[in-house]
Each structure stands twice: as C-alpha cells, then as structure tokens.
Amino acid sequence: xxxxxxxxxxxxxxxxxxxxxxxxxxxxxxxxxxxxxxxxxxxxxxxxxxxxxxxxxxxxxxxxxxxxxxxxxxxxxxxxxxxxxxxxxxxxxxxxxxxxxxxxxxxxxxxxxxxxxxxxxxxxxxxxxxxxxxxxxxxxxxxxxxxxxxxxxxxxxxxxxxxxxxxxxxxxxxxxxxxxxxxxxxxxxxxxxxxxxxxxxxxxxxxxxxxxxxxxxxxxxxxxxxxxxxxxxxxxxxxxxxxxxxxxxxxxxxxxxxxxxxxxxxxxxxxxxxxxxxxxxxxxxxxxxxxxxxxxxxxxxxxxxxxxxxxxxxxxxxxxxxxxxxxxxxxxxxxxxxxxxxxxxxxxxxxxxxxxxxxxxxxxxxxxxxxxxx
Amino acid sequence: xxxxxxxxxxxxxxxxxxxxxxxxxxxxxxxxxxxxxxxxxxxxxxxxxxxxxxxxxxxxxxxxxxxxxxxxxxxxxxxxxxxxxxxxxxxxxxxxxxxxxxxxxxxxxxxxxxxxxxxxxxxxxxxxxxxxxxxxxxxxxxxxxxxxxx
Numbered sequence: 001x002x003x004x005x006x007x008x009x010x011x012x013x014x015x016x017x018x019x020x021x022x023x024x025x026x027x028x029x030x031x032x033x034x035x036x037x038x039x040x041x042x043x044x045x046x047x048x049x050x051x052x053x054x055x056x057x058x059x060x061x062x063x064x065x066x067x068x069x070x071x072x073x074x075x076x077x078x079x080x081x082x083x084x085x086x087x088x089x090x091x092x093x094x095x096x097x098x099x100x101x102x103x104x105x106x107x108x109x110x111x112x113x114x115x116x117x118x119x120x121x122x123x124x125x126x127x128x129x130x131x132x133x134x135x136x137x138x139x140x141x142x143x144x145x146x147x148x149x150x151x152x153x154x155x156x157x158x159x160x161x162x163x164x165x166x167x168x169x170x171x172x173x174x175x176x177x178x179x180x181x182x183x184x185x186x187x188x189x190x191x192x193x194x195x196x197x198x199x200x201x202x203x204x205x206x207x208x209x210x211x212x213x214x215x216x217x218x219x220x221x222x223x224x225x226x227x228x229x230x231x232x233x234x235x236x237x238x239x240x241x242x243x244x245x246x247x248x249x250x251x252x253x254x255x256x257x258x259x260x261x262x263x264x265x266x267x268x269x270x271x272x273x274x275x276x277x278x279x280x281x282x283x284x285x286x287x288x289x290x291x292x293x294x295x296x297x298x299x300x301x302x303x304x305x306x307x308x309x310x311x312x313x314x315x316x317x318x319x320x321x322x323x324x325x326x327x328x329x330x331x332x333x334x335x336x337x338x339x340x341x342x343x344x345x346x347x348x349x350x351x352x353x354x355x356x357x358x359x360x361x362x363x364x365x366x367x368x369x370x371x372x373x374x
Numbered sequence: 375x376x377x378x379x380x381x382x383x384x385x386x387x388x389x390x391x392x393x394x395x396x397x398x399x400x401x402x403x404x405x406x407x408x409x410x411x412x413x414x415x416x417x418x419x420x421x422x423x424x425x426x427x428x429x430x431x432x433x434x435x436x437x438x439x440x441x442x443x444x445x446x447x448x449x450x451x452x453x454x455x456x457x458x459x460x461x462x463x464x465x466x467x468x469x470x471x472x473x474x475x476x477x478x479x480x481x482x483x484x485x486x487x488x489x490x491x492x493x494x495x496x497x498x499x500x501x502x503x504x505x506x507x508x509x510x511x512x513x514x515x516x517x518x519x520x521x522x523x524x
Contacts, residue, residue, distance in 0.1 A: 015384025
C-alpha cells in the first residue's frame with residue numbers, strides 16, 4: 001500500500017505567514033519603486049558634447065586616473081544608457097572609475113523627427129566621430145579605448161574599422177550581435193518573411209519606444225513571472241529589491257529607434273548578415289571592413305543572453321585583422337557584464353576587474369594635459 | 375513499515391509554479407518560432423500600418439484646414455534646426471583647431487633653440503635634461519593641438 005502524505009503543519013504555517021508578510025509589504029515595495037527614479041544614474045558627471053539627441057558625459061574623478069587612455073563607452077540605441085550607471089555600488093561606470101579609468105559615456109537619447117532620415121553611416125561617421133574627437137580633446141590624448149555595449153558595440157566596431165587605429169587604441173565589444181543568422185528569436189522575427197522593415201520605417205519614421213516595449217517582453221514571455229517569483233522569495237533583502245526594481249524601471253524606459261538606422265540594422269545586419277557574409281558593413285557607400293580592425297580587441301559574450309545570443313556574439317575573432325583579439329563567453333545574462341549582484345550576476349565585479357586590467361595592460365602614452373571644458 | 379511523506383502546500387505550490395513557468399517558456403518559444411504564428415503577427419502588423427497610412431491623408435487635410443503643420447513639415451523643420459546645430463558645432467571645432475594651431479606656433483617660437491655642438495658627456499646629459507624640462511613646461515602651458523576631422 002502507498003504511503004499517505006501527511007500535512008506538514010509547521011511548514012504550512014510558516015508558508016502562510018510568508019505569504020501574508022509578502023502581501024502586506026506590497027504597498028512598501030510600490031513606494032520603493034516610485035522612489036527609484038532619483039536613485040539611478042547618480043555618479044557625478046559633466047556633459048562635454050551635445051548634438052541633437054546625442055550627448056557625451058565625462059564622469060568626475062576624485063583622484064587622477066591611473067589609466068591614461070580615456071575610456072569611451074557607447075551604449076545601444078534602444079534603451080537608456082543609465083543602465084551603465086544603474087545604482088550606487090552596482091554601477092559599471094563607478095566600478096571603472098574605482099579601477100583607475102577615465103570614463104566617458106555616449107548616450108543616443110530620444111531621437112527627434114529630424115533624425116529619422118539619418119543613416120547608420122551618419123551615426124558612425126558623424127556623431128561617433130565627433131564624440132571621439134571631443135573626448136580626445138577633453139582628455140588631452142591622441143587615442144582612446146572605445147567600448148560598446150550591445151548595438152553600441154556594432155557602432156564602435158564599425159567606427160574602429162574606419163578609424164584604422166588612428167584614434168582608437170583598444171576596442172571592447174560587449175554582447176554585440178555579429179552573426180545575424182543565429183538561432184535567437186530576435187533573428188527569427190527579423191527575417192524578411194516575418195517583418196516588412198520598409199513598411200514599418202516608412203510608416204513611423206523613428207520606430208516608437210512603444211513598439212519595443214510591446215515586443216521585447218515576448219523574447220522571454222515568462223520574464224515577469226520569474227521576476228514576481230524572485231520578488232516573493234527575496235522581498236526582505238533590500239539590496240536585491242533595489243536591483244530588481246531599478247532594472248524593471250529601466251526595462252520599461254525605452255527610447256525610439258532612429259528610422260533609417262533601424263532599416264539598415266535590420267536589413268544589412270540581420271537579413272543580409274553583412275558582417276559575417278561580407279566581412280564588413282557598407283556605410284553610405286563606404287565599406288567599413290572588419291579586417292581593418294587591427295587594434296587590440298576584447299569581445300565579451302554572455303552565455304544566458306536571450307537578446308544577443310552567445311553564438312551570434314563570440315564569432316568576431318576570425319573576422320577582425322587584430323593579432324590581439326580576446327573573446328570570452330561569461331556565465332551571465334544580457335546585462336550581467338554591466339550590472340548585478342543577484343544570484344546569477346554575483347560575479348559581475350570579476351568581469352569589471354577583467355575589463356579594467358585588460359585596458360590597463362594596453363594603456364598607451366598620453367600627449368599632455370586635460371582640457372577642462374565644463 | 376512505510377514512511378509517510380510530509381506535504382507542505384506552499385512548497386508544493388512553488389515547485390508547481392517553477393515547473394509550469396519552465397514548460398510555458400519552452401512552449402511559447404516553440405510557438406513563436408512557428409511560421410504560422412509569425413505569419414499571423416506579420417499580417418496584423420501589416421494591417422495596422424496600412425490603417426495608419428490610410429488615416430494620414432484625412433489627418434493631413436484637417437491640419438491644413440486648421441493652418442497647422444503636418445508631420446512632414448514638422449520633420450523638415452527639425453532637419454533644418456538639426457542642420458544648423460551641426461554647422462554651429464563644426465564652426466566651433468574649426469575655431470578651436472585654429473586656436474590650437476596658433477598656440478602651438480607661439481610655443482614653438484618661445485622655445486629656446488637646441489644646442490648645435492655636442493659637448494662633453496656630462497654636459498650633454500645636463501642639456502638634455504634642460505631640454506626635456508623645457509618641453510614639458512611648454513606642453514603644460516599650451517593647449518593640445520588636435521587632429522583634424524575624417
């Protein structure tokens with residue numbers, strides 16, 4: 001005869017108490033969420049360049065930088081860049097400052113209607129080029145380290161290909177999609193039979209933030225359920241709660257995507273898979289060839305990334321002309337390289353150490369003094 | 375004798391939830407990769423965009439009748455303003471470049487000439503040290519010259 005289960009009365013009582021406690025703390029969690037906005041992106045900084053929606057900020061340092069080569073971080077075009085400086089103690093930017101780097105952050109901002117016709121070539125050859133020159137002038141150096149996150153990495157890569165080492169001393173690409181024909185859902189969605197890119201861009205101009213806000217959650221449809229489950233288990237851990245809420249707030253805070261750039265990224269990047277098939281990208285008639293990327297390259301993928309799946313990221317090494325190309329897949333998610341202390345991302349500070357020491361090892365000579373131009 | 379298993383309804387519920395979430399994620403991922411599903415999504419998006427296009431003409435007509443700019447006109451205005459801002463920045467950069475060039479030239483004029491003959495070893499070392507000091511002083515005084523645009 002099978003054993004009959006016996007009700008664990010103590011366990012059930014504890015579970016009921018947990019549930020009651022969780023439900024009673026929901027209003028406090030809601031208040032905490034509302035108070036989150038002034039707490040993100042708080043590392044002190046000064047704007048050194050603004051053009052249309054694009055800005056570059058330099059983060060203030062209390063002590064002189066031990067790494068002389070300035071570090072320009074370029075974020076993606078889809079979300080807001082403050083995820084690079086999300087919360088005190090869990091900020092990528094803050095961590096780089098603590099490790100002796102002179103950090104600049106390029107933000108694309110919310111594009112205005114007049115930017116909808118601007119091409120990817122314009123974004124690389126005009127905005128990014130101007131940003132690089134402003135940083136070099138501000139830092140008083142000949143060269144910098146260019147780092148790009150997600151699609152920002154694609155722009156940094158293309159710029160470095162055109163620059164041919166004139167201004168870019170080192171290149172870091174993080175969770176940057178290279179192979180557009182990988183098996184991720186995003187790649188499947190963007191196939192020509194599934195998405196009429198021309199119709200979308202011609203209709204909207206800039207692709208509205210709402211379009212991404214409504215489609216991105218479908219990449220991991222149960223993500224919100226997972227968040228709720230984690231919230232239930234760890235709602236008494238204030239550090240975890242802050243991380244979860246800040247990240248959730250950032251996830252809801254999309255920006256519009258410049259129309260023509262979207263058309264090119266979808267068509268050339270995903271549908272034609274130009275980086276893999278042609279070894280480069282045609283920017284307004286000029287080829288940015290990956291074989292011209294000859295400076296040291298650090299390419300980081302994330303094993304649990306659902307947006308830039310690791311197979312699409314960790315394939316840069318054979319394409320670039322650099323003899324010093326380090327490629328790594330880290331056991332984390334899409335944002336785990338830049339943010340996190342939760343269970344999955346507890347090793348994030350190790351990644352920061354790795355990035356900082358890679359840059360330190362490749363620090364180049366500096367020309368002279370800083371131009372302070374606040 | 376058979377041991378009775380202890381049942382905690384809350385723990386069981388959590389395990390059930392986790393299993394359900396995992397299976398749901400797998401099923402939905404499979405569903406979203408089906409051509410039939412994507413075809414439906416694509417059709418829906420296409421229809422929405424077509425409707426948007428159809429609405430544009432009457433909206434433009436209404437705006438015109440009210441003397442208000444339409445989307446294209448506003449876009450052109452934005453382009454003009456953007457273009458002006460970019461041109462202003464170009465001019466600022468040119469000014470900075472020429473200031474740098476002027477400062478660099480002034481610094482070169484002020485710098486003492488290098489010694490022509492090679493003196494004894496000890497004296498040569500001192501003179502090199504002086505030249506280095508002089509160069510670094512000049513560097514600190516003068517703003518950086520910057521490479522031109524692409």
